[in-house]
Amino acid sequence: MDFDLADFALNYAMKLGAKYADVRLETTKTNEFILKNGVPQMAGFDRVQGLGIRFNSGGCFGFASINILEKEKIKRMIEKAVKVTSKASKIADSTEMSAEKAHEADYGVKQKISLENLSPGDKLNILFEIEKAIAATKVDVPGRFFSMADFYTEKYFVSSEGAKIVSRIPRVDLWHFITINNNGKTAQRYWQYGDAGGFEKIVDKNFPELLKKEVLTTDKMLRKGVKPPKDKIDIVVGPQVTGIMVHESVGHPYEADRVLGREAAQAGETFIAQDMLNTRIGSNAVNIFDDPTLEESFGYYLYDDDGVKARPRHLIKNGIINEFLHNRSTAAAMKTKSNGASRATAFDREAIVRMANTYVQPGEQTQEELIEGVRYGIFMNNFMEWNIDDKRLNAKYTGAEAYIIQNGQIMEPVFAPVIEISTPALWSAVDAVANNMEYHSGTCGKAEPMQAIPVWFGGPSMRIRNIKLGNKT
């Protein structure tokens, strides 16, 4: 990358009168593969480069991006953007940024098996191995859809305050979607796996074995699943369910830009208000973090897209709302400091407040001990359908793999139990968290144009006491 172009763009914006500017110059190499019902689809092979510049002109923030890296075109693009932004300042939110240290840094993630050194055939072979493993189960799986992608992003961030940060982050991602058939009745299951690192992250997971288990389990649920109980029961949820719950009902509502209404027309707002900081939202057992610095995580970074040094954020501390996710703008609006949650998916998207890796802190007990403490209930290990309202107050999670618990023992499968619950009720009803920590990956959507960003979400199994299941349809 020609770092001088980023410096050039920055200097030109300042020359035009910006009181602040930053530039992200970025190159991303992507390889994508799809195997659908045993047939490889078109492979994607992309090399994307461009720069995005953010500036404050007349009290209003503007953002502009270009993929034609020629100085004259960059100048014209900045001139046009500054003109519109200066005019917009007449009705603009008089945005400020929190004062933060300007860092210089150069960091990256190492690959044990380099993405560059493998041929497309080598990569696609993993998906063919999954096909073979599924065929060996003898289960009728008419729908088998697998996609795998690897990305390598090199980014240079430079700001008018003196920040200069270079990062090099490889990521891999594998997504599966299977349909099981039993006499014309079907069940479906999908999941995504993503990490920062090289191809070892794909190899180490042993996807053929993992998908074999998914097929056998989904088939069992379809053939043997009984109807869910209707009375109030206790529920133990597995790490995947804990993960989606923490992402949807804690991570999102604690994004400070939602609290301030900036995403109201898109991803929505939140039932959380600024004055709810330091108030109780859950039981003492609940401790929730969001941590971008987890090594080799899907949401990994050490400096955010405002140039702020990342750190773990303790969102809920012993059931008390402890902090929100901030970028420099929301931090200034709430008269606090940024905690490094500013992210953009690519050079051509504005940086906004995002999660990184959100999780429930594990406890001391085993999952088995949590289950032993249930007289009658269900164990929901994972899920298929889910959603939550745009205030993040009412959520639904429909189980995929689930079982009846009776007298502390796992019993027969239960088909598609529904948890339909409000956020405060959920976190107040958690009485114990286990020690079986797992991180799972997702691609989180927010902003307009949409920014689908890699994150982890996770935690251990959790026990939720005295809950009535929802009705399916």
Add this chain to the structure above:
Amino acid sequence: MEKATIAKSLLDKFVKAGAGDVIISMVSEDASQIKFANSKIATTQSWAAEKAEVFVEVKKRLVSTTIRDLSEKAVYDAIQRIMKFANASTPNEDYRGIADGPFKYKEIPETYDSKIVQLADRSVDMTEEAINAAAENGAARAAGVLESSVSSRYILTTNNAEAEDKATRAYFSIRAFADKNASGHKVCNSRILSKFKPAEAAESAAETAKLAANPANGAEGKYDVLFEPLPFSNLLQQLGEAASIFNVESHLSCLAGKLGKRVAAESVTVSDNGTLANGFNSTKFDAEGVPTQKNTLIQDGVLKTYLHNTSTARKHNTKTTANAGLVSPAAFNIVLDKGKLNKEEIISNMKKGLIVTNVWYTRFQNYDTGDFSTIPRDGMFYVENGKIAGAVKELRISDNLLGIMRNVAAIGSEQEHVFGWEVELPVITPPVLVKDVHLTKSVA
């Protein structure tokens, strides 16, 4: 260099390097956005992008890529890399080729307007006017975006398709709040400036917000639901995606195995129309260069066709519907034919029911069966004896997509063009009344 010259040069170089079918699309786009929240402008955004999108087939090995640096050395390097990548890939035995041209193309009315090209900072004034219109109609605050873009696409294929299209688009989305729990959302979009009415959308969103004040908690149960165009577009989008043969084959569709069968009420006729005047996604040609057309997907409630490109059509012994997508055929503009009653007449005929003005977060438990849920957002109103009796909140639609389409009881007489954050596939639909929709709520 002219884009036709660049495309021809790229095409020839790929063929010389051993490629079979090649499609080059030279694409450029300039776009800008004003984003506002709390009735103030939060940021402006602008984008400039030029690229060559490339599809290459080498002995049934298929690769898509994008080339952005068009200098001679960069192009040479890119071709070497792409051909190496293609040769090391695995063949797709389902592949049956691309369309044979040349083709004749028709101009589509109202798809390009120089007034949108010249909009520039006038977009700030339009945003301000819309914010003011919302305030004058009862909104305490409003959030949204105003976007405009100008783009062009030139396509050249090894099978003699060659065409060029240019497009302008304007899009406005506003969510008005009367208070924290009372909101209304409206979008408007147009390819020409004279039909782009942000202030009218703002007024409408504010009216809904005002009406939505003091919502009561809704009760679980089955309701007759009048879906306004915005939420019904969300469902029709799912149906449009389900019509793609790629999704049918992938078990991502509730329309699999239903060709020639009833999938909706008799009053329902749905088409996909890539040639629609002022259609937000209207375009002269698909990703293979085939001239777009109108395809009736559901005629009087019966499924008539899936959406195909040339390769999938040959595999299934049919003709392309001109909906390439080279990986997955895709709809352009989904259109639900209008009915006879206006919205007020439909409401006046409702004994007990709900009006839903927006939904979000539609997710499926099973794409094969169509079991899904989606969450009403913004104003939701309880109707009793033909009149709005009050606002309600915190309900979820938990039902089945085909069940909803089969239970359509009335279709309004006035269509709206919908495109937005939740509806990325443009949909043209009137309001629609559906019988016996199951609504659920949090039980704790």
